[in-house]
Amino acid sequence: MTKYFDNPLERLAPEGVKVPAELRVGAVRITPATVLAPMAGVTDTVFRRFIREMGGCGLLMTEFTSADGVVRWRDATAKRYLHFFEDERPISSQLFGSHAESLAEAARRIEAHGFDMVDLNLGCPAKKVVKCNGGSGLLRDLPAIRQIFEAVRKAVKIPFTVKFRAGWSEDELVFRELARMAEDCGLDAIAMHARTRMQGYSGQAHWPWIAELKTLVKIPVIGNGDIRSPEDARAMVAETGCDAVMIGRAAASNPWIFRQIAEHTATGTYTVASREDRYQMIRRYFSLLVEEGHPGAIGRMKQFASWFTHGVEGGARLRKAIYDSREARQILDEVDRFFLAPKLLEDAAAEGDATRTVEAMSPGCYDSDNCNG
Ligand SMILES: Cc1cc2nc3c(=O)[nH]c(=O)nc-3n(C[C@H](O)[C@H](O)[C@H](O)COP(=O)(O)O)c2cc1C
Structure with a gap:
């Protein structure tokens, strides 16, 4: 994988810009407006509680889960895979899949299981997921996405959000249509990893796309991609006007990052872990x-x-x-x-x-x- 993480851009924000203290997604209050990104193989209940214990993280997200799997599971299996503790609230469960009916049924079960929110994954670049039209594979089929949005929206009352990449490739950017469609279909917020599927993790996340989203929709926009420090988080808010920041990889090497962001917001400085x-x-x-x-x-x-x-x-x-x-x-x-x-x-x-x-x-x-x- 390209080691861009070792070569970050110098990001600066004007004085006074802060990561928002609160984000409301439907009836769910997220304080502060920071989100632990879903990460397969990482954000299980142990890691999530660990991050929560460190402080400063407003919303936890599960690893992505197959909607078909959720629908097939018997009660005992579902309990094991979907387990979370009360101190993880607010918590959002992320699903991937390509069939509207199965995603809607899985979302119903997620709601019944007590999750605060449900999220749809439209970003996974894994070939096995894409081959079955899941994850970022769906980015090439907007009508199918609309069906899924409508079916899941109808199925649950809890906030429903979507996390996507900007498009399949630079030539096939769909984030604008996708965002408008999400709003039309009654989704409660959108999160974008500002890269294309073809980009994988290479290059830099293109934050101006996030800024553009903010001009297109009224529902909250959560910005994601390449935040490595509290300075980066502030810079993303300054450059894009996003309503919340989502952090993935940096949380695994520096689990204090959310606490540091909160401290930085409150005092303008933050403690580096000894x-x-x-x-x-x-x-x-x-x-x-x-x-x-x-x-x-x-x-x-x-x-x-x-x-x-590290x-x-x-x-x-x-x-x-x-x-x-x-x-x-x-x-x-x-x-x-x-x-x-x-x-x-x-x-x-x-x-x-x-x-x-x-x-x-x-x-x-x-x-x-x-x-x-
Ligand atoms: C190990 C790993 C697993 C990931 N798993 C998921 C996932 O299950 N669902 C998802 O939407 N994104 C997943 N992602 C993408 C992240 O949520 C995030 O969008 C991406 O890492 C960019 O954010 P960052 O620069 O803060 O890491 C994963 C990323 C990594 C590194």
Whole structure:
């Protein structure tokens, strides 16, 4: 994947511009106006609660879920996959699919399950999803999208939103028609990742498209793409006038980002996590995974170790030790040893900081053929 994340644009906003304190989507109050982006393989209940606990995130979103799957599941399976805790509210459940009836039925079940909002995914670039016309595949079939909008709108009372990419390619931009259609069909808000499907994650997100959306519709517009810091969040609001910001990858490597945005909004400055904060955060997240009896706990720990140690001096050494570990306990021991042993720190400093070259976060299954969502 292109490592644009290592080479951000310098984004500046005029004094006084702030990320809004509140967004209303239908009857749901989102305070502040910040949203954790849906991320397959990342935003499960453990990660969502972890972000909520850190503070500053107004709305949590689930990973995308197959509408056909939701419709097929028996009660026990649905309970397992759709489970969330009360402290995750407000929470939106994201669905993908291509059949209006199945999406409408899935949305009904999502509402019955107690979610505050339901969202439709029109952005997933995974070939397996696109092949069945789901995710960004639907971007080439606006009449089908209208049918889905109408069917889901009729099926539920909770706010219904859509998250999309700007179009299939630069030559097939549909965000303008799509936004108007969403408003016509009674959707409560729209969120756009300002890239095309063909772009994948390369290049920069094109924020002027988000600004254009704001001139086209009255329903709230949530801006998404390439926010890496509180300064970026403010700059997106300044450049686009969006009603809320949505953050994905940066939340996985810097789970404090929402809290930092809130602090920045309140005081104009924000606290950068210390090494000790990072240590406590990794321990806390890993213990949540273990307590939860998360079936893939070890895999998740390994995956998150690489994101969480971005910017930590000598982090490459810890990542290697974690990758070589086979048990959760061993991983926790490695984390303790790394953060608590000053000798290792000195060695790492002497070797030079291997983590300065930050690896971009891979969208994993979301961006490949193996998507099983
Ligand atoms: C690992 C990963 C999984 C993702 N899964 C989803 C998903 O399930 N649904 C969705 O709408 N977008 C998904 N996305 C896209 C993000 O929600 C977001 O639109 C994108 O990462 C751009 O935002 P960012 O620059 O803040 O990361 C995923 C992205 C990543 C990196």
